[in-house]
Amino acid sequence: MNTTPHTQAGSHEVWQRPFVQAHQKWCNDFVLELRMRDVPGPVIGERLGEVEAHCAEIGETPAEAFGDPTDYARQLDAEGSPARVSGTWKITVLSAAQVLALLVGTAAVTPWARGEQFSYNVVQLACLTFFVLVLLSLPKLLAPLLRHPWAVGVPLGLLMPLVAVGAAVSGELNLPAVLTLPAAVISIGLFVVVLVLALVEHRELTRDVDDNLVTSPLAPASEARGKRARWIVLVPSYAIPVAYLVLATFSWILA
């Protein structure tokens, strides 16, 4: 099976194509649905290339020729998608673990600076568990979030600060501690954990960078306006260790 992109075309992202820009809503919904199904970027670009080529020949819009983009993407995926990219869940689990380590580790800095024990009451533990569950559900929540930002995104966006406030308020209520940990060990240990997870995530993102880009098999209409820097995709993996250091420093100073 030869699905190699056109050799003269060079590899460029579909977002630079005038066709995609002219039918942005349709193309966005189409790409989103295939992304949610872990279809590799170059295959998505290939499918979008078919749509563009066909529409150019027939003189119709994508909606006229292919119908609803989400339905079409589902149909295509059911009929002919090759092996999937398995990165979404892996990256989400790594990120969720990093955020959990960040929350716990930086919270331990203040008691460490004061020479106290680091403890959680039952409310704080429940809030932390809820937060982690939401993070782990992000691959499933992402599509509804993007399609219905007001119906799904706003309630979720309001709920998270409420959970954080609930955890903070419960800390002032002198509830009995259900989990007590050595503050210094937790602060330093979890920073090491965050760093290791960042390195693993970095490796995953580097390996999958070509599968993540939605590249077009069609010849570029004009010179590409510069490739998106590949390192941009690596920012998420190192954002958490940097945030850890910043938060820990402020917590120590303010303790």
Added chain:
Amino acid sequence: MNAITQPSEWLRGVLGLCVLRIMAAGPTYGYAIAAELAAVGFGEIKGGTLYPLLARLEKNGLVTAEWRAGDGGPGRKYFTLTETGRTELAQGLAQWQTFSTRVANHLRTGDDLALPHPRSFEKRTP
């Protein structure tokens, strides 16, 4: 050209075979396949119907695909029948001949072309 957004049940069953038959003449691309299907009387086959079928043929190794520069357009994806595709086509044609003969024989209404009378069921008394 009649607009057929969803193929009828009849067409759905044989569309793949018809597409393979068109490809037997040489490498071709999506729009040309749709135009040829329309020309032989299948009506307008929408892209939303045709390309998932082509993707399935490609996935199953019945065709290979290659992008070529288009005439003034952005490019064309040409599909070429593989040996497996030719074998599948030959088998499909033979099966279709058998099936269509069987159906034609069954539907044949006789010399006077009169429809058969409804079967009468007599009530049986015990």
